[in-house]
Amino acid sequence: MATEQILSPLPGTFYRRPAPDQPSFKEDGDTIAVGDVIGLVEVMKSFHEVTADKAGTVVKFLAENEDAIMAGNPLVEIET
Amino acid sequence: MPIKKLLIANRGEIAVRIIRAAQELGIATVQVHSEADADALPAQLADEAVSIGPPQAAKSYLNAQAVLDAARQTGADAVHPGYGFLAESAEFAGAVADAGLVFVGPSAHAITLMGDKAAARHAAQDAGVPTVPGSAERIEGVEQVKAIAAEIGYPIMIKAAAGGGGRGIRIAANAEEVAALVPQASAEALSAFGDGGLYVEKVIERARHVEVQILGDGENVVHLFERECSLQRRRQKVWEEAPAASVPDNVRAKLCSSAVALAEAVNYSGAGTVEYLYDDATDKFYFIEMNTRIQVEHPVTEAITGIDLVREMILIAGGKKLDITQDAIARRGHAIEVRINAEDPSNGFMPFPGVIGNMRLPGGPGVRFDSMLYPGYAIPPFYDSLLAKLIVWGDDRDHAIARLSRALGELDIEGVKTTKPLFCALAKDGAVQEGSVHTRWLEGWLEDNASRLT
Numbered sequence: 001m002a003t004e005q006i007l008s009p010l011p012g013t014f015y016r017r018p019a020p021d022q023p024s025f026k027e028d029g030d031t032i033a034v035g036d037v038i039g040l041v042e043v044m045k046s047f048h049e050v051t052a053d054k055a056g057t058v059v060k061f062l063a064e065n066e067d068a069i070m071a072g073n074p075l076v077e078i079e080t
Numbered sequence: 081m082p083i084k085k086l087l088i089a090n091r092g093e094i095a096v097r098i099i100r101a102a103q104e105l106g107i108a109t110v111q112v113h114s115e116a117d118a119d120a121l122p123a124q125l126a127d128e129a130v131s132i133g134p135p136q137a138a139k140s141y142l143n144a145q146a147v148l149d150a151a152r153q154t155g156a157d158a159v160h161p162g163y164g165f166l167a168e169s170a171e172f173a174g175a176v177a178d179a180g181l182v183f184v185g186p187s188a189h190a191i192t193l194m195g196d197k198a199a200a201r202h203a204a205q206d207a208g209v210p211t212v213p214g215s216a217e218r219i220e221g222v223e224q225v226k227a228i229a230a231e232i233g234y235p236i237m238i239k240a241a242a243g244g245g246g247r248g249i250r251i252a253a254n255a256e257e258v259a260a261l262v263p264q265a266s267a268e269a270l271s272a273f274g275d276g277g278l279y280v281e282k283v284i285e286r287a288r289h290v291e292v293q294i295l296g297d298g299e300n301v302v303h304l305f306e307r308e309c310s311l312q313r314r315r316q317k318v319w320e321e322a323p324a325a326s327v328p329d330n331v332r333a334k335l336c337s338s339a340v341a342l343a344e345a346v347n348y349s350g351a352g353t354v355e356y357l358y359d360d361a362t363d364k365f366y367f368i369e370m371n372t373r374i375q376v377e378h379p380v381t382e383a384i385t386g387i388d389l390v391r392e393m394i395l396i397a398g399g400k401k402l403d404i405t406q407d408a409i410a411r412r413g414h415a416i417e418v419r420i421n422a423e424d425p426s427n428g429f430m431p432f433p434g435v436i437g438n439m440r441l442p443g444g445p446g447v448r449f450d451s452m453l454y455p456g457y458a459i460p461p462f463y464d465s466l467l468a469k470l471i472v473w474g475d476d477r478d479h480a481i482a483r484l485s486r487a488l489g490e491l492d493i494e495g496v497k498t499t500k501p502l503f504c505a506l507a508k509d510g511a512v513q514e515g516s517v518h519t520r521w522l523e524g525w526l527e528d529n530a531s532r533l534t
Binding site: 011012043045 | 116134135136138271422423431433461462463464465
């Protein structure tokens, strides 16, 4: 078991939900497969999905909904 | 009362534009900014700069209370909203007035009326302005939409009364689609705008986008001729011209006077734009909506009329009556504006925030460059991608296009990808040179050409 992070490929505003009235893509304890969507980054008014580049179980999110983030910031900590 | 200290509730190139106009009028300036814009050009150029919150627009530029608090702290007596953000919020315009400040724009009443797109259609019809065939008022359910569609013909657009900016539009090709899309569109409009009201318009195929610039002082209204903005991507304008080369003189006179009639009917004050679809096969024009603010593409109108629109709107807000008569407004030559965005046109127009390196800016006769760029400027990812507007003027349209190509050749912005390659290619394109385009032309052209735009 190792702890790893999934990093944001883009700068902008991070969203954990596909839309304000919908549940989060992933919650603590959820399993993540490579390619799963873990959130959205809004950059210059356009939305981009962030997909997992590694598989594991969510320990905790390091960026919260609507946080301002830079490219390379860790978004989520997972146990692989 | 003339304005003494103007607060600019916006950012980017339009904030710079407003500061310039205010400084030339001897008006002190207060720039409000988010934490991400503390080093931006508007904050450098204004007399005072006040932080109003975190980077995200919802927590700063859209925070009306923070803007009003900044006005009180600095003793500003007026607020200019620019475009976007709070510019078309009637609630904000009302709150500015209630705080005893001047809102540089029309009354909250005019914003409310034109902001409700179904009410605006109605006002246009009352003023004798042709509208796109469709519902007279907000529609009441699926059966009424089917009845209207049977009369005007499919396809139809189902639009949110409280919408705008191309959001929440559904296109139905037949009665079955109407039954499916009306409830969907209403639910979406309710969630996006807090108002599920809808109206219906016939789809005009192959239309051009033309719009008339007006200036009013609450009593008198003049027009400053029209612009054409048919080159659009995803309903966003990328290239704008004045005048509209496709509109014959006799139609131009009717088009411009219809915009004046509508603005007079709502006692319009300030700068505004009445937007139309224009069908060049029949020479018919149809009202779409009125924008109650300064627009991104206003410089092309300034270029052909010699009138400084931002200066005029500040003077009018300060109580000055229009001293320009319609007869005194002449147009000369042809102007084109292109929007230099931080986007990579060869990669699906992917946003490209980054740090500006060296820059070589275009100059010479008939060239204007409005931007907030400087070497070392880090473009924040939180706002739209507009970096600069290149505006060229020529004796005629061919001259303006040649000048555009020449100016684009001089322009070099290191550090980011921009939409410059798109405009270099469009300026050389036969259809663009002939002016034989419509609002969906560019999307088709991009399918064939986008990958080569490097």
